[in-house]
Amino acid sequence: MTSMTNLNTNGRYSPAGNMTGAAQRESLVTELRPVYEANATAPVKLQSRELDFFYGTQQVLYGINLDMRTRQVTALIGPSGSGKTTFLRTINRMNDVVPGARATGSLVVDDMEVIGSQIDVTLLRRRVGMVFQRANPFPKSIFENIAYAMRVHKYDRDEIRDRVETSLREAALWDEVKDKLKKSAFALSGGQQQRLCIARAIALRPEVLLMDEPASALDPISTGKIEDLIIELKKKYTIVIVTHNLQQAARISEYCAFFLEGRIQESGSSMQMFLRPAHKETEDFITGRFG
Numbered sequence: 001m002t003s004m005t006n007l008n009t010n011g012r013y014s015p016a017g018n019m020t021g022a023a024q025r026e027s028l029v030t031e032l033r034p035v036y037e038a039n040a041t042a043p044v045k046l047q048s049r050e051l052d053f054f055y056g057t058q059q060v061l062y063g064i065n066l067d068m069r070t071r072q073v074t075a076l077i078g079p080s081g082s083g084k085t086t087f088l089r090t091i092n093r094m095n096d097v098v099p100g101a102r103a104t105g106s107l108v109v110d111d112m113e114v115i116g117s118q119i120d121v122t123l124l125r126r127r128v129g130m131v132f133q134r135a136n137p138f139p140k141s142i143f144e145n146i147a148y149a150m151r152v153h154k155y156d157r158d159e160i161r162d163r164v165e166t167s168l169r170e171a172a173l174w175d176e177v178k179d180k181l182k183k184s185a186f187a188l189s190g191g192q193q194q195r196l197c198i199a200r201a202i203a204l205r206p207e208v209l210l211m212d213e214p215a216s217a218l219d220p221i222s223t224g225k226i227e228d229l230i231i232e233l234k235k236k237y238t239i240v241i242v243t244h245n246l247q248q249a250a251r252i253s254e255y256c257a258f259f260l261e262g263r264i265q266e267s268g269s270s271m272q273m274f275l276r277p278a279h280k281e282t283e284d285f286i287t288g289r290f291g
């Protein structure tokens with residue numbers, strides 16, 4: 001959702017409110033952390049080739065080519081409706097539940113082809129976890145939210161207990177919940193619920209984490225915690241994140257793909273895209289001149 005602060009004076013979407021293009025660029029450059037410079041030698045974990053996507057007869061993705069590298073954060077940016085969520089959900093076949101939804105082309109996780117009917121979706125979702133825009137804990141205890149999938153997969157009791165703790169620690173939530181694991185997940189704050197959902201997503205030790213605007217419903221402090229967490233998690237996981245917040249993309253991502261009307265207009269290292277975008281459309285978008 002685009003908040004009022006993201007509308008410029010013409011009432012059009014502007015990633016950083018009413019900042020001028022120059023101010024917007026300057027603020028992005030300040031956020032860029034050279035320490036997270038893209039590692040071009042990291043192996044490609046996810047590779048999309050000539051991926052098209054249709055909702056019924058409406059085509060919404062056109063020839064998507066994108067490499068997403070191991071233990072790097074790839075941020076998907078672009079205006080609302082440009083296809084970011086659709087692309088993200090294609091990676092772990094979340095669009096399967098949409099009647100008439102159809103993808104063609106190729107998308108591989110390592111050498112596992114995701115497009116087509118051959119795929120074992122359960123196995124895919126074990127390898128590729130997902131976190132949504134709104135925290136969506138199960139109506140269960142904090143403990144059971146994380147234990148649930150492990151019970152389904154018949155892990156033994158000790159292992160479940162261990163992994164609940166490690167997952168909560170990895171999600172930077174353990175200290176806040178260790179004394180109330182039996183309490184309902186709904187007793188947690190919004191930010192804590194989102195970290196619980198991240199703990200749940202990593203409980204089965206996936207290789208890839210997909211995140212669709214995971215902090216967009218959160219206050220700035222909770223958002224900061226999620227960003228710090230992402231910076232920790234990328235040491236272990238390959239992360240693909242949709243964000244409408246360009247400062248956030250600059251803070252956490254090594255790579256960036258700019259979606260525009262169902263196509264990737266430009267992709268590359270975040271550093272390069274924010275400092276020296278190759279296309280005018282990208283430049284216009286990141287400097288907030290874009291409706």
Ligand SMILES: Nc1ncnc2c1ncn2[C@@H]1O[C@H](COP(=O)(O)OP(=O)(O)O)[C@@H](O)[C@H]1O
Pocket residue numbers: 055060078079080081082083084085086087098259
């Ligand atoms: N379930 C759906 N059924 C039909 N059209 C959809 C559905 N979800 C999204 N769309 C359309 O697909 C296009 C891309 O949407 P989306 O992937 O949500 O973009 P973004 O995440 O960049 O805002 C939009 O035109 C949107 O209206």
Ligand SMILES: [Mg+2]
Pocket residue numbers: 084085086242
């Ligand atoms: Mg979206």
